[in-house]
Amino acid sequence: MSENKKVPDTIDELEEESLSDSVKVLSPGRLVLRRFFRSRLSIVGLSILIFLFAFCYIGPLFVEYTDTTTFAIPREIKMVTEEHFTGADGKVYTYYDVSKNLAYDKAPPSKEHWLGTDPNGMDVFTRLMYGGQVSLKISFIVVLLEALLGVIFGGIAGYFGKWVDMLIMRIVDIFYCLPGLPLLLIASQIIRAIPSIHPNERLYWLMGILTFFSWSGTARLVRGQILSLREQEFMIAAEATGLKARTKIIKHLIPNVMPQLIVSMTLGLGQIILYEATLSYLGLGVPFPYAAWGSMISAADPSKGSEILSFYPNLWVAPGILIVAAVLGFNFVGDGLRDAFDPKMKK
Amino acid sequence: MFKYIMKRLLLGLLILFGVSIIIYFLVRNMPADYIDTQTAAQVSQGKLTREQVENMKALYGIGDNSFTGILKNYFTWLGNLLKGDLGISFVYGRPVADVINQYMWISFGISFTALIFEVIIAIPLGIYAATNQYGVADYTVTVLAMMGISLPSFFLSALLLRVFSLKLGWFPLLGLRDATQMLSGFPAFLDMLHHLVLPMTTLVLLSVGGLMRYTRTNMLEVLNSDYIRTARAKGLSEKTVIYKHAFRNTLIPLVTLLGGTIPSLFGGAMITESVYALEGIGYTAYKAVLQADVPFVMGYNMFIAVLTVLGILISDLLYMVVDPRVKLR
Numbered sequence: 140m141s142e143n144k145k146v147p148d149t150i151d152e153l154e155e156e157s158l159s160d161s162v163k164v165l166s167p168g169r170l171v172l173r174r175f176f177r178s179r180l181s182i183v184g185l186s187i188l189i190f191l192f193a194f195c196y197i198g199p200l201f202v203e204y205t206d207t208t209t210f211a212i213p214r215e216i217k218m219v220t221e222e223h224f225t226g227a228d229g230k231v232y233t234y235y236d237v238s239k240n241l242a243y244d245k246a247p248p249s250k251e252h253w254l255g256t257d258p259n260g261m262d263v264f265t266r267l268m269y270g271g272q273v274s275l276k277i278s279f280i281v282v283l284l285e286a287l288l289g290v291i292f293g294g295i296a297g298y299f300g301k302w303v304d305m306l307i308m309r310i311v312d313i314f315y316c317l318p319g320l321p322l323l324l325i326a327s328q329i330i331r332a333i334p335s336i337h338p339n340e341r342l343y344w345l346m347g348i349l350t351f352f353s354w355s356g357t358a359r360l361v362r363g364q365i366l367s368l369r370e371q372e373f374m375i376a377a378e379a380t381g382l383k384a385r386t387k388i389i390k391h392l393i394p395n396v397m398p399q400l401i402v403s404m405t406l407g408l409g410q411i412i413l414y415e416a417t418l419s420y421l422g423l424g425v426p427f428p429y430a431a432w433g434s435m436i437s438a439a440d441p442s443k444g445s446e447i448l449s450f451y452p453n454l455w456v457a458p459g460i461l462i463v464a465a466v467l468g469f470n471f472v473g474d475g476l477r478d479a480f481d482p483k484m485k486k
Numbered sequence: 487m488f489k490y491i492m493k494r495l496l497l498g499l500l501i502l503f504g505v506s507i508i509i510y511f512l513v514r515n516m517p518a519d520y521i522d523t524q525t526a527a528q529v530s531q532g533k534l535t536r537e538q539v540e541n542m543k544a545l546y547g548i549g550d551n552s553f554t555g556i557l558k559n560y561f562t563w564l565g566n567l568l569k570g571d572l573g574i575s576f577v578y579g580r581p582v583a584d585v586i587n588q589y590m591w592i593s594f595g596i597s598f599t600a601l602i603f604e605v606i607i608a609i610p611l612g613i614y615a616a617t618n619q620y621g622v623a624d625y626t627v628t629v630l631a632m633m634g635i636s637l638p639s640f641f642l643s644a645l646l647l648r649v650f651s652l653k654l655g656w657f658p659l660l661g662l663r664d665a666t667q668m669l670s671g672f673p674a675f676l677d678m679l680h681h682l683v684l685p686m687t688t689l690v691l692l693s694v695g696g697l698m699r700y701t702r703t704n705m706l707e708v709l710n711s712d713y714i715r716t717a718r719a720k721g722l723s724e725k726t727v728i729y730k731h732a733f734r735n736t737l738i739p740l741v742t743l744l745g746g747t748i749p750s751l752f753g754g755a756m757i758t759e760s761v762y763a764l765e766g767i768g769y770t771a772y773k774a775v776l777q778a779d780v781p782f783v784m785g786y787n788m789f790i791a792v793l794t795v796l797g798i799l800i801s802d803l804l805y806m807v808v809d810p811r812v813k814l815r
Contacts, residue, residue, distance in 0.1 A: 309501070316794045318790040325513060413636075413638055436644065441659055462638055462641065463636045
């Protein structure tokens with residue numbers, strides 16, 4: 140509010156200034172935005188996210204091939220074999236055989252392929268962009284579905300109370316107590332094995348199971364909010380005006396739940412990206428040859444041998460950094476939004 | 487009090503019943519089939535007929551894969567469970583409870599040590615950040631905490647292995663003990679610790695951030711309350727105000743957080759253990775999922791679910807113990 144404060148030069152000018160000039164009325168939305176942009180971390184988070192979206196969705200426009208295009212780039216490998224044998228004079232001699240071999244995969248970083256190519260001869264940098272699309276798409280859709288389910292079930296439970304609340308909350312409790320990761324593993328294995336699901340459709344099934352195992356948190360949040368809102372004066376007023384239950388829920392309760400819901404959705408986006416990456420890392424995510432950040436890191440899995448882990452950091456460090464950046468970005472923005480929505484936070 | 491606990495326990499049983507149904511149906515639909523993989527060679531050589539294999543499956547309790555069949559098997563499983571029998575693991579050939587008991591303690595050791603380190607690191611840093619709100623230290627701690635939360639465990643493990651194991655050679659790459667030496671007694675224990683440094687570091691780095699942020703938020707809330715202003719107005723030193731008056735009340739939410747760590751404390755860290763190939767309960771369960779060891783996977787998942795239910799109950803009770811203002815209904 141201090142930004143457009145003009146310093147009046149004379150007394151006359153000061154008197155001419157009416158109240159409406161000196162006090163700027165800000166809508167609640169504007170206030171939230173203003174508080175959001177005041178925090179340095181939320182700006183950092185937002186920049187990271189804008190960069191990531193540009194990288195994943197605009198980046199591919201500048202590359203004329205896709206994530207599954209293979210390149211055969213010859214590179215020389217020096218093979219040195221040595222053999223020891225005991226000569227006639229009793230000394231041990233070492234015999235070296237130096238030969239050259241040609242390989243066509245795992246090309247080193249070059250001008251055309253900034254991060255080189257992977258063991259299948261696919262361009263790593265391009266795969267990063269397409270992998271990011273997968274992660275972002277999954278996380279956004281899952282979070283929206285979660286919010287939808289959460290608002291429906293949490294809203295019904297919170298508004299109607301009594302046995303409806305009892306029933307829905309017990310179901311929510313059951314889902315809340317399910318062991319997440321082990322069951323996600325099993326569920327994605329089941330999906331992989333169903334022959335009628337085309338590998339390209341597996342992505343949507345993946346979204347489905349991620350939603351299935353994570354909607355309960357949102358439902359709890361919405362229900363809790365609605366329970367406390369229901370007791371407030373404006374809801375009694377709504378009751379007194381004789382509004383329909385539907386109007387009360389959609390017009391009066393849901394908008395008041397939105398702040399908390401948006402914050403938890405933003406923080407949830409990062410969580411879903413981590414889950415998706417873990418599933419891809421275990422080979423249960425988007426099927427080969429399509430790219431996903433998690434499956435790109437799995438090339439460095441030490442149980443598959445330490446060759447890539449130690450000699451080809453260009454293959455697995457970048458996707459890891461992008462995962463961290465994406466989750467960090469969503470967390471920063473989520474935290475910033477929480478502080479911005481919270482009226483107690485006025486500094 | 488007693489009535490409350492009884493009510494919660496009964497509710498917990500109801501939840502566990504629902505949980506077990508969902509888990510059982512998922513587990514039974516696992517694509518791999520232990521009997522099929524074990525008998526594939528004999529069947530192709532003609533030593534076993536399909537019929538015999540089907541009989542074997544029925545004996546193992548996984549014969550009928552129709553809905554009613556699974557339901558029937560589920561109630562058999564539930565009946566055995568009520569008698570305290572979790573079944574016999576296909577892969578290990580021993581009671582599931584024994585197998586869990588065998589592999590649980592190594593996971594518990596790792597997680598418990600990691601938890602101690604987390605508390606030692608996170609609480610002082612969180613308090614420090616809160617007392618210097620919006621300062622450089624606060625921003626640094628917040629950013630580091632967020633980085634820790636945002637790291638995927640497998641990526642952090644890969645980075646640590648690349649730097650400290652492959653490049654510098656300080657720590658071994660995989661496993662729990664050195665296979666090239668026969669060790670026993672204290673040297674064996676030291677060797678195990680040496681193998682566990684990187685996994686523990688991974689666990690600490692991953693979860694220290696969350697605890698740090700939690701401490702910071704709570705401390706900030708407490709520092710803004712009236713009695714702190716009173717304490718300051720009395721002219722108490724800043725040190726007394728923070729460590730004597732504020733710190734105690736910060737502990738209230740932290741104590742309840744401990745209840746939430748129970749499942750991961752006993753249930754192991756599946757991904758971290760798998761990356762480092764540690765024979766803990768998490769890695770064992772991961773392998774069991776791949777091999778479709780139905781009784782073991784069931785037992786493991788139920789174990790985690792029971793721990794979760796107990797964890798929630800314990801944190802609610804602890805909340806009442808540490809904060810007498812809270813009344814439980």
